[in-house]
Amino acid sequence: MKKRQASRTTAQEIQRRFLTMLVLMTLVMGAAVFSTVGYQLVKQSERSSQQLIRSLGRSFIDDRPDWDYWQQTSPLDTRNTFVRVYRDHNSKPTSTFYSARARHFVKQRHYSVPFFAALDYTPGYGITYYRSGHRQGFYSEIWMSLTPITMILFSVLLVTVVVAILMIGIGWIYVRLTANKITQPLASLNVAAQEQAHTKTVKGALPVPDRPQEVSQLASSFNELLTVINQNAEQEREFTSNAAHELRTPIAAIRSHVQLLERRSDDHPEIIPRSIHFIDEESMRMQKLVDSLLTLSRADRGTLKLDYFDLAAVVHETVEEERAVLRQPVEVNVVDLALVFGNAESVQQILTAIMDNAGKYSPADQPITVQVTADTQQIQLSIADLGLGIAADDKTRIFERFYRVDSARTREIGGTGLGLAIVAQLVKLNRATIKVVDNLPQGSRFILTFPPATVNSEKFSD
Numbered sequence: 001m002k003k004r005q006a007s008r009t010t011a012q013e014i015q016r017r018f019l020t021m022l023v024l025m026t027l028v029m030g031a032a033v034f035s036t037v038g039y040q041l042v043k044q045s046e047r048s049s050q051q052l053i054r055s056l057g058r059s060f061i062d063d064r065p066d067w068d069y070w071q072q073t074s075p076l077d078t079r080n081t082f083v084r085v086y087r088d089h090n091s092k093p094t095s096t097f098y099s100a101r102a103r104h105f106v107k108q109r110h111y112s113v114p115f116f117a118a119l120d121y122t123p124g125y126g127i128t129y130y131r132s133g134h135r136q137g138f139y140s141e142i143w144m145s146l147t148p149i150t151m152i153l154f155s156v157l158l159v160t161v162v163v164a165i166l167m168i169g170i171g172w173i174y175v176r177l178t179a180n181k182i183t184q185p186l187a188s189l190n191v192a193a194q195e196q197a198h199t200k201t202v203k204g205a206l207p208v209p210d211r212p213q214e215v216s217q218l219a220s221s222f223n224e225l226l227t228v229i230n231q232n233a234e235q236e237r238e239f240t241s242n243a244a245h246e247l248r249t250p251i252a253a254i255r256s257h258v259q260l261l262e263r264r265s266d267d268h269p270e271i272i273p274r275s276i277h278f279i280d281e282e283s284m285r286m287q288k289l290v291d292s293l294l295t296l297s298r299a300d301r302g303t304l305k306l307d308y309f310d311l312a313a314v315v316h317e318t319v320e321e322e323r324a325v326l327r328q329p330v331e332v333n334v335v336d337l338a339l340v341f342g343n344a345e346s347v348q349q350i351l352t353a354i355m356d357n358a359g360k361y362s363p364a365d366q367p368i369t370v371q372v373t374a375d376t377q378q379i380q381l382s383i384a385d386l387g388l389g390i391a392a393d394d395k396t397r398i399f400e401r402f403y404r405v406d407s408a409r410t411r412e413i414g415g416t417g418l419g420l421a422i423v424a425q426l427v428k429l430n431r432a433t434i435k436v437v438d439n440l441p442q443g444s445r446f447i448l449t450f451p452p453a454t455v456n457s458e459k460f461s462d
Contacts, residue, residue, distance in 0.1 A: 014179040015172070022171045030160040037156050041149040042129070046118075049131040049142050052081060056140055067099050080145035082106070082128075085138055105143065119146070126150060185216075193222065250282035304343040304429045308453050311338040311347065311381060312372055318351045319370055326355065327364040328385075334372040338379050340450040342430040347448075350426050351383070353419045354446050358385035362443065379452055384445040395436050399424035 052074060059070035065085055071078050082102040087095040098106070105125060113119035113127065120143070121127050127150055128143040257275040265272050312334045323330050340347075351370075358368045366386035373380050390398060399420050427434045432450045439445040 011176075011179040011183040014182070015176050018175040018179075019168070019172050022168055022175070026164040026167050030164050033160055034153065034157055038149075038153050041146075041152060042116075042119075045129045045144055045146060045149065046131070049129060049144055050133075052078065052083075052142055052144070053131065053133040053140055056083065056085070056142075064095070065097050065099075070099075080147065082143040082145075084141045086140075087138055102143075189218070189222070250286040253282045254279050254286075304346055304426075306342055306430070307344075308339055308341055309344040309347075311340045311379060311450070312336065314344050314348050315351065315370060315372055315381065318348050318355075322352060322355045322359075326359045326368065328359055328362055329367045330355075331367045331369045332371075333369065335374050338372050338374045339453040340379050341453050342432065342450060346426045346430060347381075350423050350430075350448065351381070353423050354383045357419055358383060358387065358444075361385065362387035366443075374452070376452060379450045381448040381450075382445055384439045384443060386439065386441075386443040389438060389442055390436060390444050398436065399434075 055074045056065060056070055059065050059067075064087070065083075078099075081099070082105040083099040084102055084106060085097040087097070105122065108122050108124065110120045110122050113121055118130050119127055120130055125145060127146045129146055130141070130143055132139065132141045134140075257279050261272060261275050265275075315332070315334050319330055319332055355368060355370070362368065362385040369382075369384040371380075371382045371384070373382075424434065427448060430450070432448055434446065434448050437445050437447065
């Protein structure tokens, strides 16, 4: 049973629910109409019996009812009405009078109708309404045949059943067509998604229907997701290709020198030191690339332990270490206390990478400026150089893996092309943001922005 429920389509589920609701509404409406009509007819019979009793009281002549006069003067049809009248005399036995066919009717066996004390069922006569009354020494009992009312109720019931069947049939057809129309865009979207699932190349966009709104929004969300997947896949392919290229270059150089040594080292021993030195440089370059790839991989899938620390102290410590390796002078302009929430070690790694990058692309006599500013809204760490700067088109891509602004010059300067990619990932793990802008009069400025820390900073002020 659960399997059948799970295998239902959305259209089938809509049909089932609406059909159930339609059947219940039809049954309730039919029962309400039938009950209302029946109740009104019974109340009408009650009023009619009261009128018959009053008219019967006016038809007594010589202490006995005149049945002909009663039938002629009665405002209602008395042909299907049975009456028994008692007259008590002080010294005589009780006199009983019967209307036409009433004596035979009274002798029949009567069955009470459940829940309705005034209704009886008599075989051969149908359902009758009983009422008794007392007027001027006469006790009257009246049985009104409800056959006309029963026929009316049966007609109402028949019409209600026919209308209910028509409503259910027409409603089922309408709901089925409507459900299929509503779910058709969803079914088409499902088919398109299955086709894309079997596509091994770039995923194409799914069709976006105009309505219903939810399906249109779902298709748009899927297309946005596919765009991100395609971009990530393209980046992964490009990353793999670039990584293979970067690794292949030093490996090819190493192999060429190894082959050179194998062929000519015996005859020309003077080439051995130069080839060994070249192999050592290329192996170190390859080691740096592998280390950068491992660092980037850990940053991609890892998390950092974040805590409150003084950014100003980290900057001072890092700058002192970088001054020993940089050719350029370093100018520092840092506030006394800049409390941020992050990972101090990774922030130090970010600052080192950006300063090393500035050192590679800046003249030796031009300073690198490190500045920390703080206000109630944010805390910013900026690293500015006076190098050649970065073109506007390149600013949006410099944090991509293996992206190079100037491949020829970058090859001369060296590097793996992963430094800023690692910086971007570490910035993200620190819940901060980074951007690059032009530095005046020339060069580039990297701006790292932290949200302000809310912890009490008194413990850092000693």
